[in-house]
Amino acid sequence: EAGVAQSPRYKIIEKRQSVAFWCNPISGHATLYWYQQILGQGPKLLIQFQNNGVVDDSQLPKDRFSAERLKGVDSTLKIQPAKLEDSAVYLCASSRTSGGRSFGPGTRLTVL
Amino acid sequence: AQKVTQAQTEISVVEKEDVTLDCVYETRDTTYYLFWYKQPPSGELVFLIRRNSFDEQHEISGRYSWNFQKSTSSFNFTITASQVVDSAVYFCALGGGYQKVTFGIGTKLQVIP
Secondary structure (H helix, E strand, O other), X not given: OOOOEEEOOEEEEOOOOOEEEEEEOOOOXXXXXXXXXXXXXXXXXXXXXEOOEEEEOOOOOOOOEEEEOHHHOOXXXXXXXOXXXXXXXXXXXXXXXXXXXXXXXXXXXXXX | OOEEEOOOOEEEEEOOOOEEEOOEEEOOOOOEEEEEEEEOXXXXXXXXXXXXXXXOOEEEEOOEEEEEEXXXXXXXXXXXXXXXXXXXXXXXXXXXXXXXXXXXXXXXXXXXX
């Protein structure tokens, strides 16, 4: 079984620029999550999709972050415009309805 | 509100020693899941175990064991005969409601050869 795929693995941008991350979950996993992990902290859930509907986006800074999951498979997370404090690893995970989450390798974002 | 506390931020042990990672949680949910994840230096989070709130038992899997005690709201994780490859950050996590998962800040384990 192929794991969760994410791209790019690394991204360096300047503040106020835009950036997008892509995630392809494990086949058959209906639930997809985006987490933000700041250095030295645990992952924080940004948004959770069930198929292509949003289940929880309470911690997503909606003034600058957006995410979509078209057709209930792949997902894209966008930041526009980026701030210095957005520097973090962005982790995508997927799961069946009640299983443990499988995480992707993450995208390490550095905002200068 | 859910909360996960991992009081040990960093632990160092010598190879072959046993080590226990502590996790204490708070939740108002009556049904919930507890998880342990490992994050090696490569950065990828590796799922280790999930327990549900009705399954309060001590479990052993190879060198790993878990001790879930609802009376003390603890879900501790023990590595027996630690190895250098066990060096990583270990996260305890709590899932409640519709699977919203809250992670602790992690415990960094360093196993010294």
